Amino acid sequence: MPASADYPNETGRLGVINLSGPVVTKGHPFFTPLGANGRACVTCHQPGDAMSVSVKTIQERWTATGGKDPLFAAVDGSNCPSLPQGEAKSHSLLLKSGLFRIFLPFPPKAADGSAMEPEFSIEVVRDPTGCNTDPVYGLESANPMVSVFRRPRPLANVKYLLELPHGVPPNDKFFFNDKTLLPKDPETGRFVSMQLLSDGRQPTLRTQAVEAAVNHLQKVGVPSKADLDRIIAFEKQIYVAQVQDIDGGALTGAGSPPGLGPRALADGQPAHLANNAVNRIFGTFKPWLDEGSLPAATPAERKQRAFRASAARGADIFWRRRFVIKDVGNYNSKGLSNPFKRSCGSGCHNTLLAGMDLAPGFMDLGLNTHPTNERPDLPLFRVTCKASAPPQAYLGRTIYTYDPGRALITGKCVDVGSTMTQQMRGLAARAPYFTNGSAANLRELVDYYDRRFNIGYSEQDKQDLVNFMRTL
Amino acid sequence: MSCRARLPVLVMASALVAAAAQAAPAPGDAVSFIACPIARDTGPETDLCFFAEHRGERFALLNPPDTGGPELGHKVLVEGVVTDKPRLCGGLQLEGRFTPLRELSPECNVLLPFDGKTTIAAGSAFSVVQRRTGLQELAERAEREPAISILPVTQPPAPAPPLPPKPYPYRSLTLDYLFDSDRGQGPQLSELIALVDYAKAIKAQRLIINTRRAASRLDDGQVLTETQGMGRRRADKLTAIISGLGFSEDRIVARVSEEPPAPDGRDDWRARRAVVTVEP
Numbered sequence A: 001m002p003a004s005a006d007y008p009n010e011t012g013r014l015g016v017i018n019l020s021g022p023v024v025t026k027g028h029p030f031f032t033p034l035g036a037n038g039r040a041c042v043t044c045h046q047p048g049d050a051m052s053v054s055v056k057t058i059q060e061r062w063t064a065t066g067g068k069d070p071l072f073a074a075v076d077g078s079n080c081p082s083l084p085q086g087e088a089k090s091h092s093l094l095l096k097s098g099l100f101r102i103f104l105p106f107p108p109k110a111a112d113g114s115a116m117e118p119e120f121s122i123e124v125v126r127d128p129t130g131c132n133t134d135p136v137y138g139l140e141s142a143n144p145m146v147s148v149f150r151r152p153r154p155l156a157n158v159k160y161l162l163e164l165p166h167g168v169p170p171n172d173k174f175f176f177n178d179k180t181l182l183p184k185d186p187e188t189g190r191f192v193s194m195q196l197l198s199d200g201r202q203p204t205l206r207t208q209a210v211e212a213a214v215n216h217l218q219k220v221g222v223p224s225k226a227d228l229d230r231i232i233a234f235e236k237q238i239y240v241a242q243v244q245d246i247d248g249g250a251l252t253g254a255g256s257p258p259g260l261g262p263r264a265l266a267d268g269q270p271a272h273l274a275n276n277a278v279n280r281i282f283g284t285f286k287p288w289l290d291e292g293s294l295p296a297a298t299p300a301e302r303k304q305r306a307f308r309a310s311a312a313r314g315a316d317i318f319w320r321r322r323f324v325i326k327d328v329g330n331y332n333s334k335g336l337s338n339p340f341k342r343s344c345g346s347g348c349h350n351t352l353l354a355g356m357d358l359a360p361g362f363m364d365l366g367l368n369t370h371p372t373n374e375r376p377d378l379p380l381f382r383v384t385c386k387a388s389a390p391p392q393a394y395l396g397r398t399i400y401t402y403d404p405g406r407a408l409i410t411g412k413c414v415d416v417g418s419t420m421t422q423q424m425r426g427l428a429a430r431a432p433y434f435t436n437g438s439a440a441n442l443r444e445l446v447d448y449y450d451r452r453f454n455i456g457y458s459e460q461d462k463q464d465l466v467n468f469m470r471t472l
Numbered sequence B: 001m002s003c004r005a006r007l008p009v010l011v012m013a014s015a016l017v018a019a020a021a022q023a024a025p026a027p028g029d030a031v032s033f034i035a036c037p038i039a040r041d042t043g044p045e046t047d048l049c050f051f052a053e054h055r056g057e058r059f060a061l062l063n064p065p066d067t068g069g070p071e072l073g074h075k076v077l078v079e080g081v082v083t084d085k086p087r088l089c090g091g092l093q094l095e096g097r098f099t100p101l102r103e104l105s106p107e108c109n110v111l112l113p114f115d116g117k118t119t120i121a122a123g124s125a126f127s128v129v130q131r132r133t134g135l136q137e138l139a140e141r142a143e144r145e146p147a148i149s150i151l152p153v154t155q156p157p158a159p160a161p162p163l164p165p166k167p168y169p170y171r172s173l174t175l176d177y178l179f180d181s182d183r184g185q186g187p188q189l190s191e192l193i194a195l196v197d198y199a200k201a202i203k204a205q206r207l208i209i210n211t212r213r214a215a216s217r218l219d220d221g222q223v224l225t226e227t228q229g230m231g232r233r234r235a236d237k238l239t240a241i242i243s244g245l246g247f248s249e250d251r252i253v254a255r256v257s258e259e260p261p262a263p264d265g266r267d268d269w270r271a272r273r274a275v276v277t278v279e280p
Helices: A055-065 A088-097 A205-215 A225-237 A262-267 A286-291 A299-320 A442-452 A459-470 B003-021 B133-144 B146-150 B186-201 B230-244
Strands: A004-009 A012-018 A100-105 A120-126 A145-150 A238-245 A323-325 A340-342 A380-385 A398-401 B030-035 B037-041 B048-054 B057-060 B076-082 B094-100 B110-112 B171-176 B206-212 B215-217 B223-225 B252-257 B273-279
Touching: A004 A238, A012 A262, A055 A088, A205 A225, A225 A238, A238 A262, A286 A299, A299 A459, A442 A459, B030 B048, B048 B076, B133 B146, B171 B186, B186 B230, B186 B273, B206 B230, B230 B252, B230 B273
Parallel strands: B037 B110, B206 B252
Antiparallel strands: A004 A012, A012 A238, A100 A145, A120 A380, A323 A340, A380 A398, B030 B076, B037 B048, B048 B057, B076 B094, B171 B273, B206 B273, B215 B223
């Protein structure tokens, strides 16, 4: 794998930088099957897919291999291991929405493996996958598990995920929501950011790699320290971002917005709050607005300048256009207010160059809960919280959810439906979007926010936002 | 209409007369009540503001930063003393606290549109994040020099002050809490970090935590008492925090009172507190 490469996607090319130089993939533990099912880390963290895996890639692999690729391993690449594995319908969530099965013990277990008494009970209302009612894999099995379905998060630009927040004391030591201390790295004893996984269940790249090796790669036993060290070293040095757009042309170089491209991320300073008039999260896009006033010689130039002006307007909408954010559990209720009026950038996507919530931001955006999202393809659970437990902030003590999210880790009613915001880089390479793949493309992503918060974006606003996100 | 059906109407009418007959609250008057928060938009470029109504008067809902915000869908317990500060959000300003109550109250769902006149100043307590006027000059420069726009503008933390000369003095910190809550407030927790750093630096003998459970007397005479065990919860959480910050747990002493002091309807919010003392 070269030190620098770019990979095509539907709207352009994604740039990938290996900051430590070319990587010899042969024999490298990130690229080598470590377990029983033939998968390697790279199976689900593809450089060309911004270190996630897009549904386009997934479908191509199904077609090319007739479903034999290790990607479709029964353990989590199918709706349930008990289903007939040769049939596409047994892998429908992966093939249609890029979703892998995440199976978590219920009742939840603490980080040290000890039993935890949750504040709620959970029942299966319906499950089109059958896995939560399965006698071997379900909630009533001998080893009770909840199966939820999630997208692999992009494993790139990770310094932005690992670094503790700067300039926002005491939140470099405290979890914003409840003001408990942040978890600690079990090896170093240092505080960790909780930004790695959607439910925050693994504190470090090392613990994440161990869990992935055992659960997703079906390795018997823990990878060797040497292998883990190499995996982590690789993950820490890879940067991705879009570098070319089919309409906008080159996204980096002289005259481009300074925050675009993987080099800006590699050189950038992580974990700074950027919801201010200087940073505007991804830096200024003004160079492209200025460019729009220049005469265009050719239709191609006109098209390029029109796209760039649109993306620059989108960046401005992202940063400036306020809307009323209401009834988002663990966001409005974490001491802000309900409602709270913010823009995308000044609200939840506030981290310099990366665009996730620096807080860190577990929240129930509505995607995991009924009725703010309709997902007939996913399991639906009824969570019933104890009368003595503080209720979920806006859904109370009886909650219908497709994924209890963080609550499956903490056992707390207030956390039902909450998952972590994600970085926003390399978006063009890794559709679909949101933790449960609810948006097939960037337009559907914008439409969800527009509906959920009654924003009233115009058609032009929506296109501008889509074009802006395409460039990230 | 039967007499039975008419009675509540008569009671309500007399209550309204009684409320109207009361004088408007003056600076120094105490209030303590539970009501729905009401949100008001203050224009396209500014935040929402919140107030609550009680006995015909409006009270602005303000807490110190990172303490707790008003939430539609939940009632608020409002406690404090009327100040002589100018009205905010159309309401009198209080020296006190409000607590969003955790049980759902779906009837609390009023968001008033911008009325064209109720505004809030940039940098006011209702607008703490986005309006950093000091950055304006840098923002203008970034328009000319785009590379500046991806450099952090957050400031590095101030260095810790030097230790005082021996003998080291006792130091203490008071943390206050919302009703039935063990959540600390960001700025106070920053002070707690500094206090623990001090305790570690001087190798303090002990760190003593005093916490209590409290009660509030409302204007209608009702007394609300915090959940049994709230003093212990606050102490346990502080113990976990302080030991997690690196001060040996075996030198932390927690003293807990679950017996609420008699509420007076005036300063009850001040009783919901923890005092952390470094004993050199």
